[in-house]
Amino acid sequence: MQELHFAVPMAGAILCTFNTRHDSTMIATLLTHSETKILFVDHQFLHTALAALNLLKPPHTKPPLIVTITYEGTPPQSELNTNAYHQYESLIEGGVSGFNVVRPTDEWDPISLNYTSGTTSRPKGVVYSHRGAYLNSIATVFMHGMGARTTYLWTVPMFHCNGWCVTWGLAAIGGTNICIRRCDPKDIFDNIDLHKVTHMGGAPTVLNMIVNSPVTERKPLPHKVEIMTGGAPPPPLILSKMEELGFGVSHLYGLTETYGPGTLCLWKPEWDSLPTEERLKLKTRQGVRHLGLDSVDVKDPITMESVECDGKAMGEVMFRGNTVMSGYLKDTKATEEAFAGGWFRSGDLAVKHPDGYIEVKDRSKDIIISGGENISTVEVETVIYSHPAVLEVAVVARPDNHWGQTPCAFVKLKDGFSVDGQEIIDYCRNRMPRYMAPKTVIFEDLPRTSTGKVQKFLLREKAKALGSIS
Incomplete structure (x- = not known):
């Protein structure tokens, strides 16, 4: 590949x-x-x-x-x-x-076609240009702090956004590729030890897999291994455990339509002295644009006005620049909808903090509206993730005749743990506003797409079938 x-x-x-x-x-x-x-x-x-x-x-x-x-x-x-x-x-x-x-006869000629996780009836083929791929390759290398002696372990599939464009960027700096056939914690630790890996990447699910791996499968890291994570806001607890194992974690954000990484939570030296909990919370922000992107902003999707930088006003994350897709193959309508207003609309809801850093709160279709209050499923999931018995969690809306919707949590427990739904509910109520805590907890494996993302639409259907809780 x-x-x-x-x-x-x-x-x-x-x-x-x-x-x-x-x-x-x-x-x-x-x-x-x-x-x-x-x-x-x-x-x-x-x-x-x-x-x-x-x-x-x-x-x-x-x-x-x-x-x-x-x-x-x-x-x-x-x-x-x-x-x-x-x-x-x-x-x-x-x-x-x-x-x-x-x-290429023109730098805007297509270099690759990447399919998003869609249905078989309507696949979305995202077109990348030579210019965009070049810029994002260089930007990703800079974001990850790579140099000529970089040894990169591939846990991000090369079929996913062309490996976040690291496939091209790593060659540009003369780095070394370490490829494995399966994303397995033992293989990861063995290869880090054998090849003295310096950098790697992985979605939060990969990080979760690493921190919950058996101690017998781990090996001490030869040095700090820098790992980029993105795909979903990583739970602070997972970030903390990764650091304890010796990994240096940086958080980026983007979509297939932005050639993979589009923003980075650029770390500020003054944050190092903050209490651990506050420091890890800051690291989960999606941050600021990288050097190859023209603009990223959080806007009102109707008026297209930028939201206030107060960390409270919510809008949609939008991108503009050369590292945004040329369009969807054979789908003019979807392309026009995605670029309505002159910006690429991500579908992610976020706030913008006073320092300009953005923080994604939820997908627009995943937000829960309960009694007129907006509930971020990401925030609820973050709290549940911190429970020592929880391995994976996904939160969706369950219909409610009185409140409109209430949070419903689907939870997968770690091996050897046994807790009931009420314990999870009480755990949340002690750590967040009561209306945000789930009123329903279901224990089962989480369905995932072929790219490893949780299929929340299936969970929403299950929650809908439960009917009203009140």
Whole structure:
């Protein structure tokens, strides 16, 4: 994948990385929508790819040429249900050493296509330009404090926003890639120890996995390992435990539509002397724009006026600049809606503090309105996360005939712990306004998308089916 991030654009083609967790039906949908001509497949996912090809509908969709990346245990060629079959290494060996790079005719030409976590019926293909990818690659390297001796451990998938553009940025500084086949705490600690890893990245779910790993799977870090986290506001408790293990955590924020990272909670030296709880709370802010982005702001989605910098007035996070997508492939309507008013609308609700740092409170569709009060599910989840028995939590709205909506918490407990719903409710009531505390607690595994995000729409459906609590 790392090689293809360079080879595909250099051949004048567009890179489109598919999520390895997708099933054959989704892969078939994306192959059709993207009009893929060549499909590179690791042998581990060959069965899924072949099943996807069987779902394509000729002559409307021409099956792509397949190139397999083979290792020991790869099925023989006879098992491939395709006439166009090549092996990756053979393809490379047959290359022309004097090949002239096919450079873009314009810096706004597309370099890659990335699909968001959507439904099979309406995938959103986000188009990246050469200019945007270049700028975000450099910005990410600066944000993460990388240098020529950087050794980067890949736990952020390269199919996700082109690895937050680190795929290109790491090569620009001459860094070293360490790749693992699965995101497993033991593999993470083993590789950090073996390769003296200096930097890595990971969503809060990865951080949660690391801090809750068995002590027997851990190894002392050879030095402080800098880790970037983003995707959802990380709970302060998780940040604290990561620091105790020897990681230096920096928090960034962005979307697929912003090439991954768009802002960083740029750390201020004076914050080091603050009490731990206050310091960790500051670190969960989404912060300020990076050097490659023109503008980020929190605006009223109707009037497009900027909200007050008081840490209270809420609006929608909006972006503008070269590191914002060119648009959604074959979806003019969705593109126009996303850029209504001249800014890219993130769909995230946030406040802006007096120092200009933004803090995301919730997704606009996730906010709970109870008795006329807005409740941030992120704030409720943060409190529940701090309970020693809780491994994962997601909070959604449950309908209520009297209050309109009330918080409903879906909780997964750590192994060996046993608590009831009332204990979680009481724990919250002792730590936040009573109206914000959940009135319902359900213990179960959380459903996730192929990119690891909690599927809150499924949880909302479950909560809705429960009916009113009062």
